[in-house]
Amino acid sequence: MARFRSICNTLEVLFFLIFSAWSLGNRGSEAKDTLLAGEKLRDGENLVSAHKLFEVKFINLENSQNRYLAILYLFGYDGRAVWIANRDNPLMDSSGVLSINRKGNLVLTSGKGNSTIINSEEPAMGGNTSATILDSGNLILRDGERILWQSSDYLSDYTLYLQNDTTLGTETTREKGRQLLDFGHSAKRKLWLQITVLVLIIMSAFLIAFIICRLKSRYCDSGGNNEKNEENDTASSRLQLNKFSDIEAAYKNNNASEQKLCGNKDSELPLFSFSSIESATNNFSTTNKLGEGGFGPVYKGKLVGGQEIAVKRLSKMSRQGLEQFKNEFTLICKLQHRNLVRLLGCCIEGDELILIYEYMPNKGLDSFLFDPMKRALLDWRTRVSIIEGIAQGLLYLHKYSRLKIIHRDLKTSNVLLDCDMNPKISDFGTARVFGQNESQANTSRIIGTFGYMSPEYAMDGLFSEKSDVFSFGVMMLEIVSGRKNNGFYQTDSDLNLLGYAWDLRNQEKILELMDSTLVDSCSTNEFEFIRYVHVGFLCVQQSAADRPTMSEVVSMLSNETTSLPSPKQPAFTIGKSNIGVESSLSTGQESVNDVTISVMNGR
Known part of the structure; x- marks a missing residue:
């Protein structure tokens, strides 16, 4: 019976994938997905992507009477907004009109005035400008085959191939595009044929296995000698199926419905052997x-x-x-x-x-930052670039991704560096999804790394965007100083890195926090160094309410003229003597790096 259940489970996965892919591929295409020059999209009308996954329309937000032009995801999430054009400039009534002006720009017009919401970086040349909503949820503005602007930094169309071709606009390029599409359709037909044959084979095997299992079951019940073995085998198989049932369900969901979210229409998550x-x-x-x-x-x-x-x-x-x-x-x-x-x-x-x-050839940020030899390769401009990149990635998770994500385990070892030293946030195993109106959650199972956890999370199991902000602030101070917060203690004062840095600030000696390898590259940027330390202090304040959002952090880092509020004393500024915090964390199980808290109960 264990084999019978396994076959049933596999067959269920295949049927689900086939039905979902068929239903997605055969959705009606009668809805309009393109706005041409001279046409208007009025409030109450919409553009719908080819397979009805996304639409562009005017909506209300958060019970407000104001109107916003938005891209909505239709499949499975009941119209969740994934992009809003005029978030900071809402319309006061339903007189909004979206159109393309003579210059090839996408404009939003209302009864109270005319405002350009999108300016293409390149002027329209051919006079054949149009705006299209793709199945990836990306709104693109193009002049013929040339893309002028896009709402997100990815495409889901063969136009990406055309855009990167050095012979853009030639008949040869257009022919390549047509060949690429024809190849995609041909490959899909072959795939469906293979799937059909495979399903027929599996159904036959399923029927044979069912008959065999039934006969075996009757034999074991009558003989009694194999009853105990079959019971053990069934229990083992049940555990195995329970272990992987959620994984298989996740795979079905990703390949059947979320494949449209991951780039182009053929970019479902590959399953490797x-x-x-x-x-x-x-x-x-x-x-x-x-x-x-x-x-x-x-x-x-x-x-x-x-x-x-x-x-x-x-x-x-x-x-x-x-x-x-x-x-x-x-x-x-x-x-x-x-x-x-x-x-x-x-x-x-x-x-x-x-x-x-x-693969990230330069591995984790920690492998450079805390290595006595390698950290010299991180000059001031490289460290600024890394800080800004982490901030942009975190801002995307909190505000601009399709799902609002709280990472919960941000640390230097979870920031990987590519060949150009660009940072990439990794390890989303402990991340949590927040609803659009959800600002805080509570857990009794705290997973994270001591030294990067915010006080409200470490002590009470409360986590929010501000928990990630705290972790980001710790990383900022580590990056500019070249020192670890976790494990750094001054022998004479028993301070950790946060306490040490705060003490230097109070003594007006903050430049002493600077990594000694930065002296040459940062000699003309001391004001910027002090400003970055200041922002780091704002992020690690004791109260979550006092910490800035990542939107505010990005603004502080990019605008030197923005005045900064005075920070309050950071959390965890006392090192080993902080018994109330550290003793509660020390009871958790730790990973091989001796810093990750895997399981503990919040107080």
Whole structure:
């Protein structure tokens, strides 16, 4: 019966994928998805993407009577807004009209005036300007085949191929685009044929297995000798199915409905075979091992085509890893930002659960920042770029992603660096999704890293955007000083990094906090250094209400003329003597790096 249940489960997954893909591919295309020059989109009308996944229309926000032009996600989320054009300039009535003016700009007109909401960086040349909502939720403005502007930093159309072609606009390029589309349609037809044959084979095997299992069950019931073995086998199989049922459901949901969110219409999350991952990692060779955490080991690999990858393999003994796998798998596919690590695919085969990411050749920020030799490679401008990149990625998670995400474990080891030292936030295993109107949540199971956790989270299990802001502030002070907050104590005063930095501020010696390797590259930027430390102090204040939002942090970092409020004393400024905090954390189970708190109860 264990084999019978396994076959049923597999068959259910296949039928769900087939039905979902068929229903998505056969949705009506009668709705209009393009606004041409000279046409108008009035309040009450809409543009709908080809497969009815997204629409552009005027809406109200948060029970306000004001009107906003927005892109809404229709499939499964009941009209959630993913992009708003005039958030800071709402219309007072329903007289709004969206159109394309003679200059090729997208403009929003109302009864009380005319305001340009979108200015393309390049002027329209061909006079054939149009605005189209794609199945990725991206609104693009183009002049013929040339893209002038887009609402998000990705495309979901063969126009991306045309846009990057050096012979843009030629008949050869257009022919390449048509060939690319024809190839996609041909591949889909072949895929459906293969799936149909596969389903027929599986159905036949299912019927045979059902008959065999029924006969075996009757034999065991009558004989009695195998009853105990079958009971053990059934219990084991039930545990196995329970372990992976949520994973399979997540995979079904991602491939059936969320595939449209991850780039273009053919960019469903790839499912790698275990044999291909074994080959890529040289059978998970220890020489390819990059590290290990609560999830399990991480390996470097290379696919057949030459692409380098990072492979996270769930440890079979890791309960924490299973939960993190499900969390990362269901969340990260929906996230698209240059400062977030990209998930390339996964492997769900037998009892193997594996996540495949883009490979970051420079590994974690901590490997540079806290290495006596390597940290000299991080000059002041590089560190500023890293801080700003982390801030942009975190702002996207909190405000601009399709789902409002609280990371909950931001630290330097979870910030990876690509070949150009661009930062990418990683490890979303402990992240939580917030509703649009949700500002704070509570948990009795605290997962995070001491030294980066905000006081309200560490002590009471309360977390919010401001918890991530606190972690970001700690990282800022670590980046500018080259010192770890966790484990840094002054022997004479028993202060951790936050307390040490605060003490220097009070003595007006804040420049002494500067990493000694920055003296040359920061000699002409001392004002900027002091300002960055100031912003860091604002982020690590004791009260969450006193901390800025990431929108405000980005503004503070990018605008030197903005006046900054005076910070209050940071949390956790006393080191080992802070018994009330540290003793409560020390009871948690820790990972191999001796800093990650995996399970504990909030007070």
